[in-house]
Amino acid sequence: MPDFFEIARHLTAEEQTVQRTVRAFVDARVLPTIGDHFERGTFPTELIGEIAGLGLLGCNLHGYGCAGLSEVGYGLAMQELERGDSGIRSFASVQGSLVMYPIWAFGSDAQKARYLPKMAAGEIIGCFGLTEPDAGSNPGGMRTVAIDDGDSYVITGTKRWITNGNLAQVALVWAKLGGQDGPVHGFLVPTDSKGFEARLIHKKMSLRASVTSELIMEEVRVPKEAILPNVKGMKGPLSCLTSARFGIAWGVIGAANACFDSALDYAKNRVQFAGKPIASHQLVQAKFAEMLTQISGAQLMALEAARLKEEKKLRPQHVSMIKRNNVRVALDAARVCRDILGGNGITLEYPIMRHLCNLETVSTYEGTHDVHTLILGQDVTGISAFE
């Protein structure tokens, strides 16, 4: 995919090397097998060691064995991972942004020392339990509770759509402390705790190369030091989501790039009517012109958001805009690319249908397209449409 606005000139030498390195890794290790994993519905656990060895887990965090990348470098890493598959990027997003980040930002020194180096090394995998069967777009409506029982907390509730759930050794579970009216707190729950069960969710048509689970907790007892001490209320989970959504907004550009490149290659070689490649047809050219414009715009927006983040000026609303826009751009591009490939577009011989199916999930998770629409609507009008 052409770097139409030559954003490479805005990248530091290190950021360019990060992008090239992750790209080479994805080409060599992810792309050869990801179609098979998708078809079988398995996550490539054999890659976890190498992904961690590259330093991709929590790579924008500083200290504790993390790579300490710039926000642009982090974005580029997510973009190149998702050029491979949204499931691989989701694995890294959950580990880095949804579990390591809150421990790094809100955890005690003991929690940081216990978890972060091993999570960066891929020796401990984490999952993030916020969404529930009956609390999706409105996570504040969660029913999971943690009851103070002297020297421990007792957690009961069910979490659903939990990426990495059956891979994880630790679950960051968000629960209301004291009862249904209590404040939300985060708890680091070992997944081998008594009363904790992770159940795989089957029959997925999307993110098939990713582990998605339901977490069932029946009176799971954790020690007092399992609570994240430095955050209270929905700010905790929401700040994690802001961090992860930023990575998603970059990541989907990679998925869009993969679809664009595949479709362009196909269109130049597929000959129909008068011996000419379909890339010479006006309707096909119009599709590429539109995709190039939209994907380039998404990339520029992601870059600006990263600069704002580095200047500590990024607001959650910025992230809502790029998550909403960029996922839609990628999803639309994947559909158009699938169309360009005709019948060939529906197979796993090409990456497009796999990305298209994955992006349907990415459009929904971490704040649906519509919820981000309403966040932006509230930002413009000052009136909340949620209440």
Place this chain on the structure above:
Amino acid sequence: MKILVSLKRVADPDNANKIKVTPQKIETTGLEFKPNPFDEYAVETALRLTENAANTKQRLGEVTVVTFGPKEAESTLRAALATGADKAIRVDATDDALDGDLVARALAKLIETEKPDLVLLGKQEVEGDANQVAQLLAEYLGWPQATFAGSIKSEGDTALLVGREIDGGTMNLRVTLPAVVSVDLRIVAPRSVQSVHTKADHAYPEGVRFAALMAIMAAKKKSLTEVKLTDLTGDVGLKIKYTGFEPPPARKAGVKVKSVSELVEKLKTEAKVL
């Protein structure tokens, strides 16, 4: 062991369609560059020779990477530093003011001060495919050479057993150090390089290693010095004179044959393969 690796950036072959050729020159502005693949294999070889594969973070030798090029070529050096090389030298020059002979003479001078035990190079760069520098360099230095290495077994700091890829098989050469070795594709197969530090049955992943993101950040702090070409040689004249440039001819469209007998006939008379 102290190893010096010469590497070069080349125009990304995937962007070959962007290259503009005029009769006077090949226009390189706007092209994307990547390290010459054979040079990347040379860096990987140097790293494998100077480490115990069980603990690659601990370096057991010194690897210096050298390139000839403009300031922008430093990203190629930084990338090599990120994979584990210890220091880098950029000889300031532009591609059109260089040829294999000038590079070899300048490298020979640089090697007088750097004093490596071994010089590793890619067998050729994939732009000009000249395949000259290693051979000329060995001659200028008066050192033994082994070219197209597909395997290297280190015998300590005194000698290497090099399996050279030649037509029809492998030629095994023992070279005493210091020496010049150029490497071929198979040098990055899992068991091609045997250092004295790594267990003999160790299998590396196929290909060159990926730099860890942390090492990419840390590479900023490693030494990268700039040397002027004229400080290495007073004679910057080129032995290769280019008389003109033209793009390779476009591939002609194929023809469709109506029958098997027509195909056989064409294979006999036109393709002359039967």
